[in-house]
Amino acid sequence: MAGKRKAGTQAPSIASSECGCDLDILPTLTGYLLRRAQVAVYQDFARATGALDVRPAQFAALVVIGANPGLSQRALSGALNIDRSGVVMLLDWLETRGLAVRRPSSVDRRTHAVHLTPEGETLLAQLKRTVRAHDDAVTGSLSPDEKSLLIALLRRLSHS
Amino acid sequence: MAGKRKAGTQAPSIASSECGCDLDILPTLTGYLLRRAQVAVYQDFARATGALDVRPAQFAALVVIGANPGLSQRALSGALNIDRSGVVMLLDWLETRGLAVRRPSSVDRRTHAVHLTPEGETLLAQLKRTVRAHDDAVTGSLSPDEKSLLIALLRRLSHS
DNA sequence: TATTGTTATACTCTATAACTATA
DNA sequence: TATAGTTATAGAGTATAACAATA
Numbered sequence: 001m002a003g004k005r006k007a008g009t010q011a012p013s014i015a016s017s018e019c020g021c022d023l024d025i026l027p028t029l030t031g032y033l034l035r036r037a038q039v040a041v042y043q044d045f046a047r048a049t050g051a052l053d054v055r056p057a058q059f060a061a062l063v064v065i066g067a068n069p070g071l072s073q074r075a076l077s078g079a080l081n082i083d084r085s086g087v088v089m090l091l092d093w094l095e096t097r098g099l100a101v102r103r104p105s106s107v108d109r110r111t112h113a114v115h116l117t118p119e120g121e122t123l124l125a126q127l128k129r130t131v132r133a134h135d136d137a138v139t140g141s142l143s144p145d146e147k148s149l150l151i152a153l154l155r156r157l158s159h160s
Numbered sequence: 161m162a163g164k165r166k167a168g169t170q171a172p173s174i175a176s177s178e179c180g181c182d183l184d185i186l187p188t189l190t191g192y193l194l195r196r197a198q199v200a201v202y203q204d205f206a207r208a209t210g211a212l213d214v215r216p217a218q219f220a221a222l223v224v225i226g227a228n229p230g231l232s233q234r235a236l237s238g239a240l241n242i243d244r245s246g247v248v249m250l251l252d253w254l255e256t257r258g259l260a261v262r263r264p265s266s267v268d269r270r271t272h273a274v275h276l277t278p279e280g281e282t283l284l285a286q287l288k289r290t291v292r293a294h295d296d297a298v299t300g301s302l303s304p305d306e307k308s309l310l311i312a313l314l315r316r317l318s319h320s
Numbered sequence: 321t322a323t324t325g326t327t328a329t330a331c332t333c334t335a336t337a338a339c340t341a342t343a
Numbered sequence: 344t345a346t347a348g349t350t351a352t353a354g355a356g357t358a359t360a361a362c363a364a365t366a
Contacts, residue, residue, distance in 0.1 A: 021239040024227035025288060026220060029295050030307070031205055033314035034198040035216070039241075040318040041191040056195070057333085060186060067184035074347060078179030081199075083335060088349060102348095110342045110347045128185060135189050141320050142313065147190070150313045153306060154193035158200040160301045217356085234324065243358060248326060262325095270324040270365045 030157075041138050048134035054127060057082070061090050062116065062124045065100055070113040072105070099123060190317075201298050208294035214287060217242070221250050222276065222284045225260055230273040232265070259283060 026032045045056055054062070057080065064079045065071065071079075073087045080087070091114065094100035099120035102112035116124065139147050186192045205216055214222070217240065224239045225231065231239075233247045240247070251274065254260035259280035262272035276284065299307050 021224055021231060021235055022227040023239065024223045025292070026223055027315070028311070029291065030299050030311065030314075031198070031201040031216065031291075031295060032220065033311060033318070034194060034201055037314045037317040038191070038194040038198045040320070041194055045191055055332090056191065060192065063184045063186055064181055067182040071181065072347075075179055075181055079181035079183065082333090084348065085336085085350080086334060089333095108343075108347080112348075131189065131191075132185070135191060138320065139190050139317070141316050146313060149309065150317075151188070151190065151193060153302065153310045153313075154190075154197045155187070156301050157197040157299070157310075158193070160200075160298065215355090232324075242356090244325065245327080245359085246357060249356095268324085268366075272325075 034157075044138050045131070045134055048137070049127065049130055052123070052127060052130070054123075058090065058093065059127055059131060061087075061094065062099065062120060062127065065114050066116050066121065066124050069115050070103075072111045073102075073114060074111070076114060094120070194317075204298050205291070205294055208297075209287065209290055212283065212287060212290070214283075218250065218253065219287055219291060221247075221254065222259065222280060222287065225274050226276050226281065226284050229275050230263075232271040233262075233274060234271070236274060254280070 042056060049059070060080055061076065064076060068075070068079075073084060073091065076091075077084045077087045080090075082090075091100060091102060095102065098117055100114060100116050102114055105111040105113045139150070142150065202216060209219070220240055221236065224236060228235070228239075233244060233251065236251075237244045237247045240250075242250075251260060251262060255262065258277055261275050261277055263275060265271040265273045299310070302310065
């Protein structure tokens with residue numbers, strides 16, 4: 001927990017971090033600002049979900065499994081946009097925690113059908129409430145219209 | 161080495177529609193969309209700057225050094241929001257590339273005054289043009305007003 | 321005693337390639 | 344041959360702690 005200090009009002013090309021440095025063109029670059037915002041939001045995610053000990057990627061896996069019971073690891077890999085080997089480690093962790101299970105598929109013996117356990121369902125329901133509250137809090141300085149607009153713009157960025 | 165830059169082996173960073181999975185609440189969460197957008201923009205950064213072999217963090221360091229010649233490593237650490245030990249590795253890389261130098265400070269013999277070399281200045285100027293073009297391209301689907309609004313909203317997110 | 325830079329270390333996240341068992 | 348899952352490995356990226364030189 002290295003408390004992130006807040007910067008003052010950020011004018012273009014003027015000192016914005018606590019060091020008093022000139023950040024030059026950085027505050028005008030979408031990529032730089034996306035990274036800053038993402039780091040800030042992920043840090044608040046960790047704070048909000050700290051007691052539950054679930055990382056963003058693990059939360060996303062729980063959500064996708066919960067919404068698509070019985071999906072294959074390959075499908076999960078595509079949905080989360082990570083490699084198949086990453087899915088193995090993710091599922092190992094979820095199974096160790098008793099949150100998900102791999103069941104043999106009835107149609108293709110190469111694949112596993114991934115399901116949440118009852119404990120996984122329960123934790124997912126709690127996580128959804130916690131994460132929704134965290135997301136609302138982290139965007140609390142935006143009006144509802146601004147938040148909708150931000151979401152629409154971000155979607156267009158990752159689809160271009 | 162530099163040759164690790166392939167962004168094409170893995171599926172493109174948009175997975176929701178192509179895997180046929182239900183992503184449930186994920187597309188309504190600011191943190192999830194920020195991460196997706198940031199990954200997409202960083203991949204395009206790598207594609208646009210590939211020949212120059214400079215990562216986003218190294219580009220940011222060049223910009224800050226260029227705008228604050230003679231600053232200390234501590235100040236750079238604060239501006240980039242990374243640990244002092246990370247600055248050491250960053251500067252080692254920049255010095256190896258001949259882009260920056262550590263000079264002894266005249267006022268405090270514990271500190272180094274960090275400067276760009278002429279080669280660093282030249283590369284930075286080229287990088288600024290390349291990165292600006294990349295940033296404009298990656299936000300090309302947004303109108304000027306939408307882009308300004310996105311930038312303003314992102315700044316507010318990382319300041320909350 | 322506190323701070324700057326350094327080193328060594330470790331941990332996370334993710335990608336790559338080789339392996340197996342199925343298809 | 345091709346694919347799903349697994350394993351081992353490796354590379355970034357970043358954080359922590361201890362240390363020497365200096366304040």
